[in-house]
Amino acid sequence: xxxxxxxxxxxxxxxxxxxxxxxxxxxAEQTRLGGVGQVRNSMDRAAYLxxxxxxxxxxxxxxxxxxxxxxxxxxxxxxxxxxxxxxLVKRTSHPEDGRAVVLELSPRGHARLDxxxxxxxxxxxxxxxxxxxxxxxxxxxxxxRFNTALSARQAAVQGTAPAEDPATS
Numbered sequence: 598x599x600x601x602x603x604x605x606x607x608x609x610x611x612x613x614x615x616x617x618x619x620x621x622x623x624x625a626e627q628t629r630l631g632g633v634g635q636v637r638n639s640m641d642r643a644a645y646l647x648x649x650x651x652x653x654x655x656x657x658x659x660x661x662x663x664x665x666x667x668x669x670x671x672x673x674x675x676x677x678x679x680x681x682x683x684x685l686v687k688r689t690s691h692p693e694d695g696r697a698v699v700l701e702l703s704p705r706g707h708a709r710l711d712x713x714x715x716x717x718x719x720x721x722x723x724x725x726x727x728x729x730x731x732x733x734x735x736x737x738x739x740x741x742r743f744n745t746a747l748s749a750r751q752a753a754v755q756g757t758a759p760a761e762d763p764a765t766s
Contacts, residue, residue: 633719640713643676648685648702648710656689656701667748667757685709 640648650666651657657665663673677700680686685706691697702710725733 633716633723639716640709644680644685645710645713647673647676647680648706651686651700651702652707652710656699658691658697658699662700667752680706 646666647662650662654665659670659673659677662677663670666673677686681688681700684703686700687703687706688698688700691699725736728736
């Protein structure tokens with residue numbers, strides 16, 4: 598069945614789904630899902646995603662980082678600048694081509710990312726504290742699937758390849 602050919606029941610469910618996604622987006626932005634304690638809201642979304650990507654994939658150039666996140670190089674350059682200025686990311690020469698610049702997480706960046714992850718993990722534990730482990734896994738799997746679909750759609754609209762792992766983009 599095509600997406601345009603929904604039944605009356607699907608229409609109501611899809612209306613409810615789009616509303617819940619809108620509410621989620623608003624609440625996520627209000628709290629920035631920043632965690633708990635002193636670390637709460639202490640790192641913006643772009644910084645968190647960039648640091649997380651560099652931690653998961655290792656050092657890489659701006660173009661590779663942009664491609665893996667499904668955004669353009671100028672956006673990455675703009676978002677990385679304050680991370681370099683604050684010492685969370687360092688620029689180094691590419692080991693095989695000294696002219697190329699590679700971005701990598703600094704020791705300070707690793708420590709800061711660990712701190713923010715721990716705080717956000719605690720928030721997730723609090724928000725889903727009354728959930729069964731299988732409910733957490735199912736929600737995570739469905740949210741990952743939803744994010745993958747969003748990434749693929751955005752790439753199709755922009756005429757680019759989808760982010761390699763939209764769950765971390």
